[in-house]
Amino acid sequence: MSNGDSRRNVVIIGAGIIGCTTAYYLTRHPAFLQSKSTLTLIEASAHGAAQGASGKAGGLVAKWAYPKELVNVSFNEHVKLANEHNGKERWDWxxxxxxxxxxxxxxxxxxxxxxxxxxxxxxxxxxxxxxxxxxxxxxxxxxxxxxxxxxxxxxxxxxxxxxxPEGATAQVHPYLFTTSMLDLAKEKGAEFKSGSVTAIIKSGVKVTGVEYVEAGQSTKTQTLAATDVIVCAGAWSPTLLPGLPIxxxxxxxxxxxxxxxxxxxxxxxxxxxxxxxxxxxxxxxxxxxxxxxxxxxxxxxxxxxxxxxxxxxxxxxxxxxxxxxxxxxxxxxxxxxxxxxxxxxxxSSVGGGPIVGEATKVAKGLFIATGHTCWGISNAPGTAKAMAELVMEGSIRCADLKKLHPSKFL
Ligand SMILES: Cc1cc2nc3c(=O)[nH]c(=O)nc-3n(C[C@H](O)[C@H](O)[C@H](O)COP(=O)(O)OP(=O)(O)OC[C@H]3O[C@@H](n4cnc5c(N)ncnc54)[C@H](O)[C@@H]3O)c2cc1C
Missing domain, CATH: 3.30.9.10 (D-Amino Acid Oxidase, subunit A, domain 2)
Known part of the structure; x- marks a missing residue:
């Protein structure tokens, strides 16, 4: 299946490192740019991105991290990102x-x-x-x-x-890396919204949007239409997808x-x-x-x-x-x-993970990228690249992530 030529309205829930890095890779995907698609990243904190683990982690990037499928892509992507965007100055790479x-x-x-x-x-x-x-x-x-x-x-x-060995471990400042990914995604058109998603909306078998409460407006629920929704809500992901073993x-x-x-x-x-x-x-x-x-x-x-x-x-x-x-x-x-x-x-409460892929059993157009345990900083670029390919092309080319597919967890 190729969705590369159709316009997409993508909503990412959660502006931690997984959500922000996914926004970065999506907004740089050629099919996203060609189709003039839109991307909105919505975050529940009143203080912006990276307020959870992604801003408070150590920041180690290691070849010994796991799972290997993600590490193999992620380590090299970290190096590339640092070279391309002056990570040394920008996020203390x-x-x-x-x-x-x-x-x-x-x-x-x-x-x-x-x-x-x-x-x-x-x-x-x-x-x-x-x-x-x-x-x-x-x-x-x-x-x-x-x-x-x-x-x-x-x-x-x-x-x-x-x-x-030398060259097998690196570090980033996690808050600076995450907020840089968001800023770079915004430069390519991503929109940041401050609000808490309360429900994922479906029509038949297909996702159609999310319901959310804007920050500071404690009760009034609003709707955001979407062709694709990516849940990157970290430890809060099960509040949106009950039954998710996180x-x-x-x-x-x-x-x-x-x-x-x-x-x-x-x-x-x-x-x-x-x-x-x-x-x-x-x-x-x-x-x-x-x-x-x-x-x-x-x-x-x-x-x-x-x-x-x-x-x-x-x-x-x-x-x-x-x-x-x-x-x-x-x-x-x-x-x-x-x-x-x-x-x-x-x-993941059942071992393994993270959970990365389309949750077709729940709804078409509903994607999950969460459960990165102690290696979310290291594995964010691989996860994000895979998500961008999956959303825009219908399949993941950069890695074989079958073991991490939502159907193995839900
Ligand atoms: C002490 C510690 C040290 C660590 N050190 C490292 C390290 O050295 N290297 C490494 O690779 N990893 C490390 N990690 C792990 C890493 O921090 C996590 O795996 C990673 O940050 C998870 O990112 P995330 O984006 O999935 O989640 P989070 O950073 O938790 O982001 C999820 C976001 O979703 C938002 N959200 C939740 N629900 C909603 C909703 N309904 N609507 C809108 N927004 C919502 C939350 O507010 C939050 O901002 C460490 C973790 C800890 C705790």
Whole structure:
């Protein structure tokens, strides 16, 4: 089936990284441009795009991410996007070293309070894609800290091992990447609307539009006609498509601004820290080019609020995170905590995922791109390219995504 020559009115629900990057690829698809199609991206937050996980993630882009079908397309697309749009300046793109660090925290050194979240802790599972998982590192040759990794304390280090060869891991600033994708899509005609979609409208077997409530107008429902609707609503996707096996896992993160006099070498560290009074803790720590360091903790079972703007930040969880990461680094301890935040990552409750494709069982013209777990930043370009091909050409050319088809999940 080819839909390349007909005019389309596409509505994307959700301006996270998946929605915004899909808008970017769609508005650059030749058939979209030729047919003078329209695209509206609608977002429930009153504060614009990237207010959820997509603005609050670490930003690692890795060849070890999963599923492979998406990684194979996405990594190269990240490189291309960065080259084409000066990602280095625009969204802090750079290649980065990743290492597994194990050691003791110095509780004398650390700032912040001990404590854990009240609900059960869950791993973000980012190291699952490594051969044999993270524990395989014990079989690898362990060595001392790299010469330029000066921002963790050598005397507290028990082991360090590199997790990926040079060129296999990179990073973006997730908020800047997502909002750049939106801005670039707008340059090609995409329209951004602030509102919350309340229902997907069908006529017979075909999608015809969405019902939404404009931001600030709490009850008045309006209609937006569409030939194609793409659900990119992250952890909120099941509120639009009941039965979709997606759940939200809340995770906290902090951003620490370091002193300009203490340059922080470009490393992402997956840590295992003991001795901070919090048991064994495993924060991920990301040096960023702007002089800040991002750190995130484990996930928990906190319930998903109705709107992304209502996510509750547990200050104890943030303080605990600060305590853990400052216990291994004088540079972090000397810094100031700029941001304490939380967000929900969308996870498939039946395993596998993400879910990417046309949900023909529900309606023709209804597409789903959600459930990217801990790898949505990495896998956004591949997902978006596939969605643009699917919507405009009727099939996906860039990858074989059969395993991710909505029929396997709904
Ligand atoms: C702590 C943490 C660290 C992470 N680190 C990384 C990393 O280093 N690398 C990586 O690849 N991934 C990482 N991730 C995962 C990544 O952040 C997510 O997979 C990704 O952001 C999901 O993007 P999304 O667009 O699907 O969802 P979201 O970012 O949640 O966006 C969904 C949007 O849809 C909107 N929405 C919902 N319902 C409606 C509605 N009815 N109407 C209108 N709009 C609606 C929401 O308001 C929201 O803005 C991390 C996640 C967490 C939590």
């Amino acid at each position: 750079r290649f980065v070293s990743t290492g597994s660090w194990e050691g003791r925290g110095d509780s004398e050194l650390s700032a912040g309070r001990s404590g854990t979240t009240l609900t059960r802790e869950k791993s973000l599972e980012k190291t699952l894609g490594l051969d044999g998982g993270r524990k395989a590192k014990s079989n690898r040759k362990l060595k001392g800290l790299p010469d330029d990794l000066l921002w963790v304390k050598e005397n507290l280090t028990q082991s360090y091992s590199s997790m990926a 759940v939200g896992t809340r995770a906290h993160s902090v951003v620490i601004r370091t002193a300009p006099s203490a340059p922080i070498a470009p490393y992402v560290l997956f840590t295992e820290i003991t001795g901070t009074g919090n048991g064994v803790v495993t924060p991920e720590i990301y040096a960023r080019p702007d002089g800040t360091v991002y750190a995130c903790g484990p996930g928990d079972d906190s319930p998903l609020p109705d709107n992304v703007d209502d996510v509750v930040v547990d200050t104890v969880a943030c303080e605990s995170l600060v305590k853990n990461v400052t216990a291994i680094s004088e540079e972090l301890r000397a810094g100031t905590v700029d941001v304490r935040q939380a967000c929900f990552l969308p996870v």
